[in-house]
Amino acid sequence: MLNQALQAFGQGDLAGAEALLIRLWQQQPASAVAALQGQVLRAAGRWADAIAWFERALEADPSDARPLIAMGQIQRQRGDQQAAQGCFEQVVLQAGLALAFAPDQPLRLLELGLAYAELEQPADAIAALEAALTADPQLVEAHRSLATLLHQQGRLGEAAEHQAALARLEPHALGPRIEAALALHRGGDAEGGLRQLEALLGEAPQDSHLREAFLFAASTAGAAWLERRRAVGLAHWQSLGYGIDAAVSAGLPATPRSPLRVGLLTAELGNHPVAHFLESLLRHHNRTRLQLELIETQPRWEERNRSLRALAHHALLLPQADLAARRALIRERGYQVIVETSGFTTASGLPLLAERLAPVQCHWVGFHASTHLPTLDWFIADAALLPPELEPQFSERIWRLPRPWAAYTPPHDLPQAASVPAAEPLVFGSCNQVAKLGPETLAYWAAALRAVPQAQLLVKHRHTADPQVRARITGALEAAGVDPARVRFEGWAAHWADHMAAYNRIDLALDATPWSSATTAFEALAMGTPLVAIRGNTFAGRMSTAVLAGFGEPGWIAHTPEAFAAIARELTADLPALRAGRAERQRRALAGPLFDGADLARALGEALEGMAGEASGSFS
Incomplete structure (x- = not known):
């Protein structure tokens, strides 16, 4: 009956799952039954009832702290941060005491890692989850949580290793294989990710999550995937009964x-x-x-x-x-x-x-x-x-x-635009997510870097923490005639204002294609940093074009690598003047329609x- 309840829950039949679990609890009041009932009621938005069932699960098996983690998550959903913090800290305390006596308990290490993740202590969470997998390499939940945490830290290659482990441990599950394909997309290999998703669609065309993943990835891939995307989109809604x-x-x-x-x-x-x-x-x-x-x-x-x-x-x-x-x-x-x-x-x-x-x-x-x-x-x-x-x-x-x-409505702590010292080298830069930095984007960048040989390139995104991502970018640029020594990488800053202040170190922001700059285009102009845009032939490829049209600089928009390079060369020909105009460009941007919320x-x-x-x- 527990498996029937799990199946009903997975299919969204919350009332059916709840009824089955009540009957099962009356016959066999086990922790697993109460914990699943808590998840069902939590999904239904009945948070007080869910907490009551999680408490029953803890009473039935005090050694399993995962219901306590779920209770903390509900308290956070309710907006009670203090109560949530208390739940997670209690898990850390209990797991720590248990591990002091027996340090190789995989479930206690898993609980410790999950609690540290909720407390926003990613380094401790990763260490605990890795220890859990050392004790039990087949612990699915630890692999799944590590893949998520490592992705958040920009360590895409390591995250992919855990996705691969999940695919081995759950060979019939589509989820890990979908995530592996999306990981390629996030790392800048949109074509590779789409080909994998396309292959999975051949195996499981009925899976709605797979179709949604494909539709998102294809939306960023330019005109070549338009017809296939349209076909999958129409089939997606028709298969769900919505013609x-x-x-x-x-x-x-x-x-x-x-x-x-x-x-x-x-x-x-x-x-x-x-x-x-x-x-x-x-x-x-x-x-x-x-x-x-x-x-x-x-x-x-x-x-x-x-x-x-x-x-x-x-x-x-x-x-x-x-x-x-x-x-x-x-x-x-x-x-x-x-x-x-x-x-x-x-x-x-x-x-x-x-x-x-x-x-x-x-x-x-x-x-x-x-x-x-x-x-x-x-x-x-x-x-x-x-x-x-x-x-x-x-x-x-x-x-x-x-x-x-x-x-765009920026927070109140937007930094003032400020120029770097005149002796500092010319810097091209991008704060776009790495998923946008595929071969077509890098071909445009290489043209600009060849046209302005004194320029350095700053690539700023959290996924540049991954060595494979850095090697892919520098390798493509080197093959196009750009010395890798001219390229440097930075991760995300801890605070938004620090991230925005990084634009003061970028003389010229570079766009991406076929998935163009959107938020980053607004942010570059908010800091007085000019943007060289690439006009694509899809909505995703026209966002930066629309931003520069709103800023009143259509001359900064290119549609070929050669035009892109020419604009970059022209804008940076007089570097002192370019830097001296930063504050005025910030004032002009913030006073214009791009930042006029009213x-x-x-x-x-x-x-x-x-x-x-x-x-x-x-x-x-």
């Missing part, structure tokens, strides 16, 4: 009322780059015309989450229940428009919209390609980002704002009203 007929309004009220009730369906409301753009709308929307509510698809416990929630009329945190229950909660709110911000990214609410939950459903800001979802009506962009010739790439209709499609909120509010009006035939 073109799903786009019908399903009897929802279509008459707009004022203020317009808008639901912002998001997974990014915290320390996430997209939150900088969401804040512009939340902080500046016209409350007499828009009733803006948040629909959060996952709990986040950052302080930024609480501060952004306070800017909305209402915030709904969806429980991790089945789709029907989550949809019912959204329908109860009576939204006239739902704005989705995640696409095929982590914790996305996109599948919820496969059934129509509002007369108008649209996407804005968080994704960079068509979702191919029949019930998504609009994709919000601007003229530079999505010109008419790119419209056939989308199943959604395109609503173009009369200004840049996004506005103007963005006005334009976006008018767009949402227009969509609602079109859906009903009129709006007053």
Whole structure:
């Protein structure tokens, strides 16, 4: 019966799993039964009940501290950081005492590692989990947690080793093989990752998680994958039972009322780059015309989450229940428009919209390609980002704002732009994620570095901690005639302000392709650092183009390596003047539309009203 409950839980049948576990508990009150019941109730959003069952699990088996870790995670979801900290510290204490008497207990070492991870002590967590695997190399949970932690630390090669171990230990499981393919994508080998995902699709075309992984990876890979992506996207929704007929309004009220009730369906409301753009709308929307509510698809416990929630009329945190229950909660709110911000990214609410939950459903800001979802009506962009010739790439209709499609709200501690001493060498730089730095990007960079032979290159991202990533980048540049001694790498800074201050050491920011700069383009200009952009032929490849159009510098946009190199050479020809203009460029950027949250909120509010009006035939 426990296996039946596990199967029901895995299929999203929370009520069925709960009923089975209650019967099983009455017959055999074991720790494993209570712990699974706690997970089921936690997924349903019934946190108090979940904690009660985790407490029963601890009573049944005090030696297993994992229910205590789960209780701490729930307390964090509730916003009670002190209680959460207490749970994790208790696990560390208990595991430490047990290990003092017998140091080679793999489960105690696993618990210690999991608790250290929750306490944000990654070095201690990694050490404990590695010790657990030394004691038991087949401990699946330790491999999985280590893969996650090492990825977060930028150690992609080591993370891949644990993904490979998971694939060996779970040969019939798709998850580790999907993660191995995505690891290639994150490391900058988009083609290799996509080929692996394509092969897996041949084996398991029915797996929705696999299709979503492919759709995300292909969204960044340029025009060559457009047709395959479209086919997989359409098949994805049809296989889930949502064909073109799903786009019908399903009897929802279509008459707009004022203020317009808008639901912002998001997974990014915290320390996430997209939150900088969401804040512009939340902080500046016209409350007499828009009733803006948040629909959060996952709990986040950052302080930024609480501060952004306070800017909305209402915030709904969806429980991790089945789709029907989550949809019912959204329908109860009576939204006239739902704005989705995640696409095929982590914790996305996109599948919820496969059934129509509002007369108008649209996407804005968080994704960079068509979702191919029949019930998504609009994709919000601007003229530079999505010109008419790119419209056939989308199943959604395109609503173009009369200004840049996004506005960045930087935190209050944005550093002042400052020039480095005149004697310092010229520096090209990129803070783009390594996934964007594939062969096409490096060919553009090599052209610029050959054209400006005195320039050094700074590549700043946490994944450059991985030696294989560094070797791939320097190897490609060396093959293109660039001395590897000109290239240096930096990881992420501990604080956002320190990360931003690094732009003061970069004279010229370099774009990427076919997945162009977005957040990093805004950030470079916010620090007065000019950006040489690459104009691609997809939404993902046009984001930097749209940013520079909004900044008023279309002359900094290239579409060939030769043009890219020529712009870089021209901009750096007078290095003292370039550096002297940094503060003025920062002032100009921050005063312009790219950072004008009020103007963005006005334009976006008018767009949402227009969509609602079109859906009903009129709006007053």
